[in-house]
Amino acid sequence: MKTPQETFPDCDLVIYGGLGDLSRRKLLISLYRLEHGDFLEPGTRIIAVDRLEEDTASYIKIAYQSLQSFLGSPVDEAIWQKLSARLSYQQMDLMNPDEFKVFNDITDSSKRIMVNYFAVAPFLFKAICQGLEQSGVLTETSRMVMEKPIGHDLDSSKEINDVVASVFDESQVYRIDHYLGKETVLNLLALRFANSIFTTNWDHNTIDSVQITVAEEVGIEGRWEYFDQTGQLRDMVQNHLLQILTFVAMEPPVNLEAQSIHNEKIKVLNALRPITLDNVNERTVRGQYTNGFQKGAEVPGYLEEEGANTESTTESFVALRVDIDNWRWAGVPFYLRTGKRLMNKRTEIVINFKQLPHNIFTESYKELPANKLVIHLQPNEGIDVQMLNKVPGIDENIKLQKTKLDLSFSDTFKNSSLYGGYEKLVLEAMRGNPTLFISREEIEQAWSWVDSIQDAWEHANEEPKGYPAGSWGPVASVALLARDGRAWEE
DSSP states (O other), rough: OOTTTTOOEEEEEEEEESSSSSIIIIIHHHHHHHHTTTSSOOEEEEEEEEESSOOOOHHHHHHHHHHHHHHHSEEEEEEHHHTTTTEEEOOOOOTTTTGGGGGGOOTTTTTSSSEEEEOOOOOGGHHHHHHHHTTTOOOOEEEEEEEOOOEEEEEEEEHHHOOOOOOOTTGGGGEGGGGGGHHHHHHHHHHHHOHHHHHTSTTTTEEEEEEEEEEEEEHHHHHHHHHHHHHIIIIIIIIIIIIHHHHHOOOSSSSHHHHHHHHHHHHHHBBBBOOOOOTHHHEEEEEEESSSTTEEEEEOOGSSTTOTTTTOOOOOOOEEEEEEEEEETOOEEEEEEEEEEEESEEEEEEEEOOOOOOOOOOOTTTHHHHHEEEEEEESSOEEEEEEEEEOOOOSSSEEEEEEEHHHHHHHEEEEEETOHHHHHHHHHHHHTTTTTSHHHHHHHHHHHHHHHHHHHHHHTTOOOEEEEEEBBSHHHHHHHHHHHTOOOOO
């Protein structure tokens, strides 16, 4: 909740694609939770825009049904009444610039800031931008919010960003990566820069390696055509995993202002060692799931999914060894992996610290296991430190046992509400705080690095390695770390 002295401007939140999957599954849920937390300003309104012939009354019914389906808990009718009073629907053909003139009647820039949320496919961005510009409804305070994918390579990303830049100043643009709204990702800033125990031990002198895992249980879920044109590298590594990596690896920013954080993240992206045809086989693993079992049920392979092209070589799994060529991280490998139809849903960061040079507890361990800091992003947000403790006892021998210092967010902060990534980002976009959003330069630098990998794969012309659904990916991903004398956290 806001403190009594905090006030923010009212908004006209215009959601293009208001009847789409993203809006119904994510945005409406987020807005309901923000309403429940009393975060929405009293005069803020929500205008859903789509091409279907609906009116406000029918849209409100659809919105209520979406909450019932996706909220995961009963709808509080009092909260719903407050939220539904903010909702309206506007049918529009987004390809017709004349239709955008309607915003001159249904929005009021003298009372509310217009926040344009592009929850549509990127091919519509140009038409929306041009329509808004021609309508004359935009002001210096207007904003736009856009989702990934922002292009499928560097050139297409530049094309989209150029279109947006022709209408909106960079300071008005809010590019979303919902992982950056998660409490544990944000807590990386606090963990690293507010605690001396980590601030002074966060470099190649003390850290052996870093693992970042984003594992999904689900398969393609009816999105085969879209996914097959994209692949896991473009769909997950270019944005989610590289963004997490920058938070782990960045230097301390001057302050918590957006520009300071963006500057440090860009330095990390610029320092990524290129993966090219010369080293792609040693640094990367591509995989594609075959039929298998998950939760006791048989599931099809990637090429057996509905609508599949049986000749496809698109990857559903990626594992990478990433090196950062700077003073802080010299010699410290970052291992990234992400895939579909893996053993379980898991997003986590594992910081492996170096082993001690000498062991005096040989009775317990021939080799002392290294300490680990494990940051869990989902499904259960929290942090634990894996360390060694003495086993209680009065005999003459000191025996050690692995233990955990566990900081579960849900247990530790019982009186605080834990929100998902979207709630935080939607709120910050409406309040005009760009800190947690991605700059154009970040997007383009990430694409430049990923494009090099994609080009190398195409020139290598090797098929992805199969892995059974319900496993942790191809055996080759194990070998990727084994060559360095390391193993994935399981």
